[in-house]
Amino acid sequence: MNKVLLIDIGGTNLRYAYSDGDLSSLHATNKIQLSCIKGFNEILTNLVKDKEVDSLVISVAGPKINGSITMTNRDFSINEKDIKNTFKFKTCNLLNDWESIGHSLAAYDSSDISIIKDGTEFNDNSFFIGPGTGLGAALLIGNDNVIPTEIGNTTGLTKALLKNYSIDNADHFRTLEDVLSGKAISDIYEYKTGIRISSEDIVKRYGSNDEMANYVIDGFIKSLAETISDMALTFISGKGIYIAGGLIRSIFKIMDKEKFIEYFYGDKKLVHLQILEMIKIGIVEKEHACLHGNLNFYKKNINKA
Numbered sequence: 274m275n276k277v278l279l280i281d282i283g284g285t286n287l288r289y290a291y292s293d294g295d296l297s298s299l300h301a302t303n304k305i306q307l308s309c310i311k312g313f314n315e316i317l318t319n320l321v322k323d324k325e326v327d328s329l330v331i332s333v334a335g336p337k338i339n340g341s342i343t344m345t346n347r348d349f350s351i352n353e354k355d356i357k358n359t360f361k362f363k364t365c366n367l368l369n370d371w372e373s374i375g376h377s378l379a380a381y382d383s384s385d386i387s388i389i390k391d392g393t394e395f396n397d398n399s400f401f402i403g404p405g406t407g408l409g410a411a412l413l414i415g416n417d418n419v420i421p422t423e424i425g426n427t428t429g430l431t432k433a434l435l436k437n438y439s440i441d442n443a444d445h446f447r448t449l450e451d452v453l454s455g456k457a458i459s460d461i462y463e464y465k466t467g468i469r470i471s472s473e474d475i476v477k478r479y480g481s482n483d484e485m486a487n488y489v490i491d492g493f494i495k496s497l498a499e500t501i502s503d504m505a506l507t508f509i510s511g512k513g514i515y516i517a518g519g520l521i522r523s524i525f526k527i528m529d530k531e532k533f534i535e536y537f538y539g540d541k542k543l544v545h546l547q548i549l550e551m552i553k554i555g556i557v558e559k560e561h562a563c564l565h566g567n568l569n570f571y572k573k574n575i576n577k578a
Contacts, residue, residue: 277328277571278320281563282307282344282351283370285406289320290564296572299564307347317360327363329356330567332373334407336423342367368570370563371411374401374517375419376573377559377566385559386515387525390534392553396511400504401557403518404457404497408450412508417573425450430500437492437499440464453496455520462489476523494528497521498536505537505552506545513553517562525556 276293286306290299305316320326333342333351341352357365368376378399399413408425426448434452435443438461445464446452452461455472463469466485478486501514538549559565 276324276326277330277568278324278326279564279567279571280317280320280329280331281370281373281561281567282331282333282349283406283563287316288561288564290561291324291326292568292571296568296575299561299568302561302564313349313351314359317356321360328571329360329362329365330368330571331356331366332368332370332563332567334370334409337367337369337372337421340367342369364571364574366567366570366574368567369411369421371401371403371409372419372421373563373566373570374403374409374557375399375411375413375421375566376570377557377562378413378515379416379569380565381557381559385557386555387558389525389530389554389556390537390552392513393551394512394553395551396509398508398510399512400501400508400510400514402501402504402514402516404450404454404493404520405518406455408454410504412510413512424504425454430503434496434499437495438465438489439492449500453493453500458489458493458520461492462486465489472520473523476520476527479527490524490527494524494533495536498533499539501554502537502539502541502549505549506541509548510552513555515555515557517557519560521556522558 276291279290281288286304288304290302292299333344335342335344340354341350343350351367353365353367397415402410410422410424412420428448430449431446431452432443435446451457458472458475462475462485475486475489479490505514538546541549
């Protein structure tokens with residue numbers, strides 16, 4: 274069997290890997306900084322050179338419309354038919370990045386998921402969410418049907434969540450990802466202090482004498498719990514909620530899990546509280562979720578062919 278090339282284009286890096294044989298694993302995993310994304314065709318040429326690649330699956334951060342994705346946070350567009358025709362691939366599939374993450378669930382075993390809260394499965398809906406450069410989310414129904422969303426660019430929850438940071442002026446913070454993402458952590462810290470530092474550094478300062486770092490991260494944790502509580506009821510995710518990304522993996526190590534569950538339950542009415550009590554919440558510990566999701570998507574479609 275010829276090789277399949279798997280690519281994930283995120284807000285910060287382009288990651289790639291190959292798979293061949295029985296399609297059971299990734300190999301030659303690597304990343305490229307996105308400063309050179311406008312030379313994508315040249316990058317792709319180098320990635321397939323002398324590799325006998327006949328199939329490609331690409332996940333990209335942005336909504337997919339008519340076979341094309343324009344990135345939400347970068348000046349970059351890609352069309353799956355154009356790529357397939359230019360490079361003569363046997364198959365070329367373009368996925369939203371969170372569509373890909375939805376497909377990644379089948380790649381995980383119990384050691385790949387850290388549990389914040391156990392639950393009791395009561396339907397086939399799994400909800401995925403991840404605060405990173407922006408905020409992504411998707412709904413997985415059963416094992417095959419993934420519905421990506423643009424929840425990060427909605428505005429309905431923003432004003433309510435700004436209260437968690439004691440911010441009244443919403444002019445700088447309009448969308449959900451403006452208050453619930455890695456960039457949001459940096460933006461809110463700067464708004465409060467006038468100092469710009471990375472979200473990673475703010476997380477590292479949590480628990481130190483930097484009171485504002487503590488305050489912002491506490492506000493972020495509360496905002497995340499309240500948001501996934503609303504998402505759990507919106508999508509009735511009886512198979513669990515899964516939070517993905519490097520940022521949440523770092524925060525998971527330092528956060529108060531019991532407090533998070535308390536925020537998740539909130540002041541919901543009894544019937545809705547009973548639903549929330551049944552919903553499992555897990556942190557995806559496995560790296561390269563999109564690449565694994567791309568591979569699983571490819572395998573599912575190969576089996577259907």
